[in-house]
Each structure stands twice: as C-alpha cells, then as structure tokens.
Amino acid sequence: MAGNNEHPPKARALGAELRECRIAAGVKQRELANQLDVSYVSISRYETGARTPKPEDVAQILATLGVVGAKYDELVDMARDADQPNWLDTSHTGIRRELTTLIEFERTAQRITDVATIVIPGLLQTSGYARAILGETSNDVDARVAMRVGRRDALMRRDAPEFVALIWEVALREPLGGYRTMVDQLHHITAMAERPNITVQILPAGSTRWHPAHAGSFILFNFPKSAPIVHVEHFHSTAFLHREKDVLAYEAATTTLQQLAMSPEDSVGLIAKIRDEMEGQA
Structure with missing residues (x-):
C-alpha cells in the first residue's frame, strides 16, 4: 500500500470514515494491520489523512472490516481522487x-x-x-x-x-x-x-x-x-x-x-x- 502525505481534505475525510468503520467493527488498528499484513503506521496514517490510500487499498480494508453495499461503494469511489488539493x-x-x-x-x-x-x-x-x-x-x-x-x-x-x-x-x-x-x-x-x-x-x-x-x-x-x-x-x-x-x-x-x-x-x-x-x- 502506498500514497502521499499532503493531508488533503478529502483524504482526511476518507480517513475519518475508515476509522468510524473500524471502530464500528470493534477492531483495533494493530489488529487490522495484522489482518492486512501491512504496518500499523500505514493504517494510522490512512485514518489521519497523512497518507492517501488507493481505491484497492480502501476496498481491502472495508472487505476485512465486513463493510458491504452502498457504504463500500461510496468509500471506494471516494478514494479515486482523494489526493486532490481542493x-x-x-x-x-x-x-x-x-x-x-x-x-x-x-x-x-x-x-x-x-x-x-x-x-x-x-x-x-x-x-x-x-x-x-x-x-x-x-x-x-x-x-x-x-x-x-x-x-x-x-x-x-x-x-x-x-x-x-x-x-x-x-x-x-x-x-x-x-x-x-x-x-x-x-x-x-x-x-x-x-x-x-x-x-x-x-x-x-x-x-x-x-x-x-x-x-x-x-x-x-x-x-x-x-x-x-x-x-x-x-x-x-x-x-x-x-x-x-x-x-x-x-x-x-x-x-x-x-x-x-x-x-x-x-x-x-x-x-x-x-x-x-x-x-x-x-
């Protein structure tokens, strides 16, 4: 998983949504990172908007958390241009x-x-x-x-x-x-x-x-x-x-x-x- 670290507003909003999904699923950051086989720091940076996840990264996170349906589609689509400044x-x-x-x-x-x-x-x-x-x-x-x-x-x-x-x-x-x-x-x-x-x-x-x-x-x-x-x-x-x-x-x-x-x-x-x-x- 890779991304940038410019803290654009849409990336930060996406990160807040991902954090809400994780909390709703009752999963800790480190636990999610272990399930995805990525570093704990990567999950933390996604959730704060310090790094912008790619759509496939968001899809993997949501699937692991059991998020499906309209919410899944909405957040994956949100990631497509989340690195834009405005x-x-x-x-x-x-x-x-x-x-x-x-x-x-x-x-x-x-x-x-x-x-x-x-x-x-x-x-x-x-x-x-x-x-x-x-x-x-x-x-x-x-x-x-x-x-x-x-x-x-x-x-x-x-x-x-x-x-x-x-x-x-x-x-x-x-x-x-x-x-x-x-x-x-x-x-x-x-x-x-x-x-x-x-x-x-x-x-x-x-x-x-x-x-x-x-x-x-x-x-x-x-x-x-x-x-x-x-x-x-x-x-x-x-x-x-x-x-x-x-x-x-x-x-x-x-x-x-x-x-x-x-x-x-x-x-x-x-x-x-x-x-x-x-x-x-x-």
Missing part, C-alpha cells in the same frame, strides 16, 4: 459526510476562525437555534441538532483549539426560531465568549465599502502539523480548499475582517444590547 462535494451523502469531516477538523485543529455572515457559527449555536435552521432542510433533524450541539465539546476540552468567531451584526438581528430562541442564543454567545480560548468579534452593519464578509461565510482551520483548510458551504454543496493560493486569499480576508471588527469587549456589549432589545419582544 474538494467540492455535491453528492447525496454530502450532509452526513460534511458533518463527519467538520468534526474531524474541529477535533484536530489548533485554531478555528469562523466568519459568519448570515447565521450564528455552528460551534456557538444552541439547540433551539440549530433546530430553527436544520428543521427546514432535514428529515433527521433530532439527530442533526444533537450532533451540532455536541460539536461544541471541541471547545470545552482541556486541549481545546483557539476559536475566533467573526460575526456580522446582521446575523445577530435575524430572530431565527422566534425572539425567545434568539434571546437564548445571544445569552449563550456572551457566556461562551468568557472562555479563555474563545474570541467573539462583531462586524458592524452599515458599512459603506465592500469587505470580504460581503462575499459570504467560511471557516479557516489551522492545524499544528499540516497545512490550513478552508470550508465553504453553499445551499446544496460544500467545498474544502487546501491549495495554497486559495487558502492564502482566505487568510488575508480574515486579517482584514479582524481589523474591521469591533473589539471583543465592545462586541459583547453590542450582543447584550441586541439581546435586551429582543427580550422586550419575546
């Missing part, structure tokens, strides 16, 4: 796979910068707010809400990443789910902002000149041992960008937006002001 996913399994991938990136990131222009960042959402968003687009809303709220544990653990939320004021004033839901959501943001690893900055509305937030939301993941990855979500597709020139553009955008945003202290003050205004309408 990844646009428009498949029918995109929503579930996107969540799996985001959880993997949140688990391994050193710093996460979330530029949120229309809705509150996923890692800061309450269950009520998440339900207001996901309930319109999902048949399994309960499971997806639980998964989204559970993702915030990534910010609570001992080795939690630094999280920077750059939120456009527009997102704070849109009472998705109703005023009571939004009041609870704003209370939650101010509480989370007190954590030492979380910074919340608001981009004021009413700008008279264009800035990168006008182009839409994105998340920048920085990792301790691999190159950054950018996540961009659209209505029915999602993209993960890894090519250096693409990532550099988003890094420059985050720098610009942090300079334009209010200070963390003033941002919390504005959130509290908007929250108090909404409480009168709840």
Whole structure:
C-alpha cells in the first residue's frame, strides 16, 4: 500500500470514515494491520489523512472490516481522487459526510476562525437555534441538532483549539426560531465568549465599502502539523480548499475582517444590547 502525505481534505475525510468503520467493527488498528499484513503506521496514517490510500487499498480494508453495499461503494469511489488539493462535494451523502469531516477538523485543529455572515457559527449555536435552521432542510433533524450541539465539546476540552468567531451584526438581528430562541442564543454567545480560548468579534452593519464578509461565510482551520483548510458551504454543496493560493486569499480576508471588527469587549456589549432589545419582544 502506498500514497502521499499532503493531508488533503478529502483524504482526511476518507480517513475519518475508515476509522468510524473500524471502530464500528470493534477492531483495533494493530489488529487490522495484522489482518492486512501491512504496518500499523500505514493504517494510522490512512485514518489521519497523512497518507492517501488507493481505491484497492480502501476496498481491502472495508472487505476485512465486513463493510458491504452502498457504504463500500461510496468509500471506494471516494478514494479515486482523494489526493486532490481542493474538494467540492455535491453528492447525496454530502450532509452526513460534511458533518463527519467538520468534526474531524474541529477535533484536530489548533485554531478555528469562523466568519459568519448570515447565521450564528455552528460551534456557538444552541439547540433551539440549530433546530430553527436544520428543521427546514432535514428529515433527521433530532439527530442533526444533537450532533451540532455536541460539536461544541471541541471547545470545552482541556486541549481545546483557539476559536475566533467573526460575526456580522446582521446575523445577530435575524430572530431565527422566534425572539425567545434568539434571546437564548445571544445569552449563550456572551457566556461562551468568557472562555479563555474563545474570541467573539462583531462586524458592524452599515458599512459603506465592500469587505470580504460581503462575499459570504467560511471557516479557516489551522492545524499544528499540516497545512490550513478552508470550508465553504453553499445551499446544496460544500467545498474544502487546501491549495495554497486559495487558502492564502482566505487568510488575508480574515486579517482584514479582524481589523474591521469591533473589539471583543465592545462586541459583547453590542450582543447584550441586541439581546435586551429582543427580550422586550419575546
């Protein structure tokens, strides 16, 4: 088995899927390696995306784990171009796979910068707010809400990443789910902002000149041992960008937006002001 070690996003997503399959089968990494007659290091590197497996490697792993049917076909097909630097996913399994991938990136990131222009960042959402968003687009809303709220544990653990939320004021004033839901959501943001690893900055509305937030939301993941990855979500597709020139553009955008945003202290003050205004309408 051979591959490269560039940590592209699709390879990392594939690795997370393979790890889930192995765990579901109750098989340890070393046990799987012994059954395949390969090194334990190879399995570990596949699961972290440090090495991209070939389709035949994935087929062998899945067959050994007893994975068959649609899941088998999906992951073998996923391996065919998993070494590409950028990844646009428009498949029918995109929503579930996107969540799996985001959880993997949140688990391994050193710093996460979330530029949120229309809705509150996923890692800061309450269950009520998440339900207001996901309930319109999902048949399994309960499971997806639980998964989204559970993702915030990534910010609570001992080795939690630094999280920077750059939120456009527009997102704070849109009472998705109703005023009571939004009041609870704003209370939650101010509480989370007190954590030492979380910074919340608001981009004021009413700008008279264009800035990168006008182009839409994105998340920048920085990792301790691999190159950054950018996540961009659209209505029915999602993209993960890894090519250096693409990532550099988003890094420059985050720098610009942090300079334009209010200070963390003033941002919390504005959130509290908007929250108090909404409480009168709840």
